Amino acid sequence: MxxxxxxxxxxxxxxxxxxxxxxxxxxxxxxxxxxxxxxxxxxxxxxxxxxxxxxxxxxxxxxxxxxxxxxxxxxxxxxxxxxxxxxxxxxxxxxxxxxxxxxxxxxxxxxxxxxxxxxxxxxxxxxxxxxxxxxxxxxxGLKVIDRDNHVVHVREMTHSHVNPSNVIGREHDTQNIIKLLLQDGHQEKLSVIPIVGMGGLGKTTLAKLVFNDTSIEECFPLKMWVCVSNDFELRNVLVKILNSAPNPTKENFNNYETEQLQHHLRNTLRGQKFLLVLDDVWNEERARWDDLKEIIDVDVEGCKILVTTRSHSIADMMRTKSSNSYLLERLSDDDSFSLFVKSAFEDGDEKKHPQLLEIGKEIVKKCGGLPLAVRTLGSSLFSRVDKKEWEFIRDNEIWTLRQNEQGILPALKLSYDQLPSYLKPCFASFSLFPEDSIIYGYGVTRLWEALGFLPPPQKYESMADVGKQFLHELWSRSFLSDYVDVGTDCYFKLHDLVSDLSVYVAKGEFEKIDPLNQQVSEYTQHLTLIENNMGGRALLPTGLRTLHCRNGTNNEAFLSTLVAKCKYLRVLNLCFSEYESLPRCIGKLKHLRYLGLSDSEKLKELPDSICKLQNLQTLNLRGCIKLQKLPKGIGNLISLRHLTITTRQPDFPEKEIANLTFLESLHFVKCDNVETLFTGLQLPNLKNLFLIECGNLKSVWFHAIRNVEVLRITKCCKLELWMGLSSQIPDSRLKFLVLFDLEQLITLPQWLEGSVNTLHTLSIYDCEFGGAS
Incomplete structure (x- = not known):
């Protein structure tokens, strides 16, 4: 494909x-x-x-x-x-x-x-x-078609939470589930209610409607939402539940053992009437479910668990004696058609196209009452009024395939086929991401940029702007779920069937290696290693462009082999690696655009040869808490656009960084020894600056970065924002300012007045804030 x-x-x-x-x-x-x-x-x-x-x-x-x-x-x-x-x-x-x-x-x-x-x-x-x-x-017998006519018509964004007015045909189901949750559990203090149905029916959407209903809010003081998916390891599920519950002490549960986790969770649940949603459950092992249930049953009357699953056997295993599974049916023809019209037309425009509506009815029948199929295919026809295009969808031969022949919905495949060509490789890259994970726009855009999937930005645009526009277009086609635009970034998830489609269309070029699949084609260009011990056994194609080690690696011989064999690598992501240093030969990867070493907590040094990588656009050193210093010669990375730093280095090499004239984003994370920034540095193209948990940072000369549009300062307890500049910054372009947990913040700095005409968002959280200047 x-x-x-x-x-x-x-x-x-x-x-x-x-x-x-x-x-x-x-x-x-x-x-x-x-x-x-x-x-x-x-x-x-x-x-x-x-x-x-x-x-x-x-x-x-x-x-x-x-x-x-x-x-x-x-x-x-x-x-x-x-x-x-x-x-x-x-x-x-x-x-x-x-x-x-x-x-x-x-x-x-x-x-x-x-x-x-x-x-x-x-x-x-x-x-x-x-x-x-x-x-x-x-x-x-090929025809010349030298222009891709599949143009995306982008509609306005809506908010990310489920809006009942945007959900069609599920009002009755919503009320039925609410009644089940509010009724007494008879002899059982903890009741489990499964919602069962095939993929694409809208089980998660229904659960969200219920979860956010006001009557549920009033009945359950504690509500928790956990996406389980294929990961039903007890420890991991306990972490997810704790992370979804209130956490006033802001504890990080990721490093806790199972015994500590169960103790914390039982303390959190004790005495609370709670609703827990376990979304997208695939586990069929009763022992695992029994272990979890035993921990969360804290002997409080009326507690409920709402489960969504595709499997009737899982539902029967999890449900309690006093409850029955709720079988979610397909949408009726009328509701399906209403949803299709809502997806394919602006409000009221459908009345202008009676012929298209007739064709649309025939298309809807082929979607089989699946909301995901109806909505996605309708969105692909949004604002397209050529009758032939609608007939092409209706008469396409893919409808003759049963879903289980390829494991994908024909309607989703058709929607993919209708994408403009420039969005197809972007969509295929989603196959590299874990299923049911939250995907951040910032990381996706960096990947697309490194692989050359993005066109050059227009005047006054950045690559991040282009990437975000591509994501917006994919959202407008209903390929992205739970899309949240926070201004400075966005994040989203992929429905299981959409994720399956990305794997299908990318097969042969984008691949994953895991214990069940250790074979990879010699033509594979983008590869993910699921486990950190797979590196020594993996066959690496010489034409590899992307290598992502999802859970780290510590195999030095593998890394040297990689450099020698895959000299055209563009993306190398070694997050969570256990290396203390990298080999000097890393400098031979002259085509490398992206080097990710985030959360490599044992990394102490980087070879200076990294600075030979003039094509490097992204260098991510976030969470490298033992890194002593940045490599000497970092100013030679003249293509660098995105730099994220965690280091013990006390002095920031400003003279070298000043050479990085294309730098767009600069993030300092846990740089505890840095006290002053930007005293003699000008970065004219810097758009994003993050200062996160830099415990000894005292002053920042903001006049040196006057073109910054996004500024986030978090837990820099000694930073005095007014130091270094007493007056406002003229011609400031600041659009988003986030101040979080700043003990020294008493009043807003005067220099912020220069942003009065540009500032879109000012967010202040957990600051000892006493007034505004």
Missing amino acids: AESLLFSFAQSLIGKLASRAVEEASLALGVHRELQQMKATMSLIKAVLLDAEQKMSQSSALSEWLRLIKHVFSDAEDIVDDFECEALRKNVVNTNGSCSRKVRRFFSSSNPLVYRLRMAHQMEDIKERLDKLAAHRNLF
């Missing part, structure tokens, strides 16, 4: 071939003519890719042709990126090398003549492969 991501990739690659840096590099290397020929051949192939993607399910030969194209295009992208690396290397040497021989030696390249011959040879090889593939395009 990864072949369906090809058009967007081809479009991006051809744009790179026309860039100034690549043009100059090709002229300098004497391969400009070959480059132009390669670009022309790629354009011929790109012209038929959209038609090929639509027809590839009909022909295995066509699918293989597309796979070969993807392979040669990837090799071509590596050459293009190599040109850009060379241009960046020369930029650093020309800027800093004139005054330092060490810089020239540090960035020394291979013999220029050898490099030129090698690149010319590689380009000739790619040209020959492209010519053969281009010649074969006529064998498949």
Whole structure:
């Protein structure tokens, strides 16, 4: 299915071939003519890719042709990126090398003549492969469709919580569940009520409607919501329940043992009439459920547990004697059609298109009464009034497939097919994330940026703005659930069936390795290792672009092998790793855009060779609590846009950081030895500044960062906001200011007055706040 991501990739690659840096590099290397020929051949192939993607399910030969194209295009992208690396290397040497021989030696390249011959040879090889593939395009009867006409019409955002007026056909179900929860439990003090139904029926939405009902608020003083999913390990479920309950002491339960957790939870529940929602339960082992139930049964009359699950056997196992499972039915035809109209049209616009409404009724019947299918497919047709497009959806052959043939809903697959090509690789990347997890827009955008999925921003835009717009478009198509826009960022979840769809469309290009699946295709480009001991056994494709070790790793031999074999890596995420240092060879990954080392609590040092990575856009050192200092030469990371730091270093290397002119976001987290910031530093493009739990930070010279739009200061107990500047900052662009748990905050600083015309949000929490200036 990864072949369906090809058009967007081809479009991006051809744009790179026309860039100034690549043009100059090709002229300098004497391969400009070959480059132009390669670009022309790629354009011929790109012209038929959209038609090929639509027809590839009909022909295995066509699918293989597309796979070969993807392979040669990837090799071509590596050459293009190599040109850009060379241009960046020369930029650093020309800027800093004139005054330092060490810089020239540090960035020394291979013999220029050898490099030129090698690149010319590689380009000739790619040209020959492209010519053969281009010649074969006529064998498949493909039409030229050189423009993607699937345009997203973005509707206005709504709030993230369930709005009953946006839910159709579930009023009766809501009242039935509420009655079950409010009725006496007879002889049982703890009652369990399961809601059962297939995926996409709206079980979670129904549970939310009930959870937020005022009568439930009045009856249950304590309410807790836990998304269980596939993880029913007792300790993990206890942590989730505690995290959803009030926590006045702000304890971090993540490092507690099971005995401590059960003790804390029973103390929290004791004497409280509670409602606990266990959403999306998959566990079929009665012993695990019995262990949990024994802990949360604190002998209080009227406590209830509401469970959502797809499995009748799980419901029968969990329900108590006095309760029955609630079987959630499909929506009626009338309710399904009402939901479809609400998703596909602006209010009232449907009356202008009676023909589309008739076609819509036929489409709705094929969705089988599943709200997720109806809403997603309706959203994909939003503001599209071409009758042929609606007929294409109605008459598509995918409806002849049963859902269980591929494990996906035909309606969701059709909605994916209707996405603009530039959103398809973004959607496929969701397959790398854990199921049922909260996904933050900030992290997703950094990934898309590193992989080249985002186009260059327009004037006055940042890459974060572009990424957020893409997420907004996916939300408008109903692919994202529980979407919350907090201004500075957003977060969301994926419905199980949407997550399954992302895995399906990404297969072959995005893969996961876990104990049950240790095989990976040689053409895989984006890989997630689920367990930290998988690294030594994993087969690493040479063309790998992304490696994410989800639960850390400590295998040094694996890391050295990775660097030697996967030299075109763009994203390397080693969060929660147990390394004390990284090998010097890490500096050879010259294509690397993203290096994540967050929560690597044993990491003490980074090799200076990291500073050879001129393509690096994101460096995340959050939670590296033993890191002694930043690597020497960090100012050479001239492409860096996002830097998150945790270090014991007392003095911030401002002279070096001043060279990072593209820096957009800078986060200091638990930098306890830093006392002063920005005394002699100007960062003109800095948009986001976070100061989190820097215990000894006393002063920040905010005039040095006057273009910052988002400022968050949390638990910096010694920071005096007025120090360093007594008057307002002229021409301030500050939009979001969050002040949290600041003991020294008595009055708002005077410099904030300069933001009166730009400030959107001012949030002050848990501060000893006495008045405003």
